[in-house]
Amino acid sequence: MCAIVGVFGAKKASTVAYYALFSMQHRGQEATGISVSNGEKITIYKKRGMVNDVFSQETLNSLEGSCAVGHNRYSTAGSASAGDAQPVFAKYKLGEISVVHNGNLINKQEVRDELISNGAIFQTDMDTENIIHLIAKSQKKSLVNRIKDMLTKIEGAYCLAIQSRKKMFVIRDRFGIRPLSLGKLKDGGYMVSSETCAFNLSGATFVRDIKPGEMLTFEEGKEPKSEMVFDNIDFHPCAFEYIYFSRPDSIIDGTNVYQARLETGKRLAKETPADVDLVLPVPDSGVAAARGYAEALGVPFEMGIVRNHYVGRTFIEPTQSIRDIKVKMKLSPIQHLIEGKRVAIIDDSLVRGTTSKQIVRMLLEAGAKEVHMRIAAPEIKYPCRYGIDTPTEEELISSSHTVEEVREIIGATSLGFLSIEGLKESLGKERNYSLVSFDGKYFAGGSKNSPSCGDS
Numbered sequence: 001m002c003a004i005v006g007v008f009g010a011k012k013a014s015t016v017a018y019y020a021l022f023s024m025q026h027r028g029q030e031a032t033g034i035s036v037s038n039g040e041k042i043t044i045y046k047k048r049g050m051v052n053d054v055f056s057q058e059t060l061n062s063l064e065g066s067c068a069v070g071h072n073r074y075s076t077a078g079s080a081s082a083g084d085a086q087p088v089f090a091k092y093k094l095g096e097i098s099v100v101h102n103g104n105l106i107n108k109q110e111v112r113d114e115l116i117s118n119g120a121i122f123q124t125d126m127d128t129e130n131i132i133h134l135i136a137k138s139q140k141k142s143l144v145n146r147i148k149d150m151l152t153k154i155e156g157a158y159c160l161a162i163q164s165r166k167k168m169f170v171i172r173d174r175f176g177i178r179p180l181s182l183g184k185l186k187d188g189g190y191m192v193s194s195e196t197c198a199f200n201l202s203g204a205t206f207v208r209d210i211k212p213g214e215m216l217t218f219e220e221g222k223e224p225k226s227e228m229v230f231d232n233i234d235f236h237p238c239a240f241e242y243i244y245f246s247r248p249d250s251i252i253d254g255t256n257v258y259q260a261r262l263e264t265g266k267r268l269a270k271e272t273p274a275d276v277d278l279v280l281p282v283p284d285s286g287v288a289a290a291r292g293y294a295e296a297l298g299v300p301f302e303m304g305i306v307r308n309h310y311v312g313r314t315f316i317e318p319t320q321s322i323r324d325i326k327v328k329m330k331l332s333p334i335q336h337l338i339e340g341k342r343v344a345i346i347d348d349s350l351v352r353g354t355t356s357k358q359i360v361r362m363l364l365e366a367g368a369k370e371v372h373m374r375i376a377a378p379e380i381k382y383p384c385r386y387g388i389d390t391p392t393e394e395e396l397i398s399s400s401h402t403v404e405e406v407r408e409i410i411g412a413t414s415l416g417f418l419s420i421e422g423l424k425e426s427l428g429k430e431r432n433y434s435l436v437s438f439d440g441k442y443f444a445g446g447s448k449n450s451p452s453c454g455d456s
């Protein structure tokens with residue numbers, strides 16, 4: 001998952017990057033970092049933790065320069081070390097570079113094995129380090145040609161921002177799997193970020209999305225230079241960005257995320273309607289889809305479950321008498337609304353089935369007469385290797401159970417999923433989406449059985 005930002009030509013690039021990373025905290029909470037260049041040298045600060053905890057005014061003041069690249073890291077199993085934070089910085093033959101990366105390289109191991117057999121040493125598990133090594137070892141004379149050389153050797157999902165002391169390069173892979181947009185700053189500079197929600201807070205206006213296979217070069221005194229660095233473009237934006245991952249106020253490749261979720265809800269109502277008195281969302285993930293579902297059925301929509309926003313980790317062991325303590329600490333039903341009613345409860349996706357099971361039980365305990373679970377996405381049957389953190393196939397309940405079996409496990413009166421066709425139509429049928437979680441079909445090499453996302 002992860003978020004990246006790149007800022008060029010700003011008075012205080014680190015502050016712009018900070019606000020962008022703050023707005024994209026949902027894309028990664030494990031670690032964060034910003035690297036700045038003042039034209040002479042690169043300075044970097046990165047640490048485990050959330051954006052607001054890691055950066056102070058003092059830290060931002062120490063990061064002086066008009067170019068910045070920044071990153072929020074999403075924690076994936078077995079890769080929680082502090083060293084895995086980004087940006088990744090290196091001194092090499094041509095000077096200094098800093099790299100940030102969102103996505104997942106599917107040929108990471110092959111590339112790494114070859115680099116190691118040629119004498120390279122690695123300090124982290126991140127595929128971003130492969131990128132730095134490939135640039136450093138390239139025999140091309142200029143950085144831009146070294147970057148192009150590196151791009152011929154990596155495969156998979158990536159959005160990259162690469163900073164040298166004087167320039168910034170931004171690249172989106174030829175499939176356009178992860179989102180990346182360009183914005184213009186009020187003082188004349190530019191920024192790129194994984195999501196457009198970052199522009200609002202950083203004071204930038206949206207210019208356009210970076211095209212799949214495009215590289216933008218930023219240099220002082222010049223307008224950004226666009227170059228298509230691949231001739232085999234095969235656009236496959238990730239459907240999961242719309243379903244779950246991105247913020248509802250973001251616009252990805254021309255489609256607003258909230259609107260897309262609303263459409264999935266409407267379509268869900270057509271495909272799998274429920275005869276109910278009330279439609280409730282699972283807060284906050286199911287809100288937009290539930291609005292669409294209720295509107296299409298003409299049934300009242302109610303925020304019938306309250307979410308406590310202050311839940312962090314708890315180390316207190318639950319007693320036998322309080323079942324499902326974790327979900328109860330987070331979610332609480334409004335009994336007054338639910339008692340005696342037939343309700344439809346809508347979530348954006350069902351992964352292991354644990355959340356649904358607990359919510360169904362909670363609603364029945366609150367007196368619901370019937371609980372009809374509806375999921376505004378198709379059944380998730382396969383892990384994603386392009387950077388969405390899904391568990392192994394064994395843990396994905398829908399990979400080994402039919403809809404009826406899942407219904408029984410979660411204890412719902414009925415259960416319905418959106419069809420793959422319905423999802424495509426809700427998002428806009430004219431595109432080929434990346435749907436690997438649902439159909440297991442990889443388009444950028446590799447098979448569905450390879451390791452899941454290690455560095456996203």
Ligand code: AMP
Pocket residue numbers: 244282285347348349350351352353354355356388389390
């Ligand atoms: P589960 O309880 O395992 O079925 O998870 C379903 C819940 O997890 C839904 O409320 C989703 O909004 C949320 N979800 C879906 N995908 C992910 C993901 N990749 N990481 C974390 N949460 C997710």
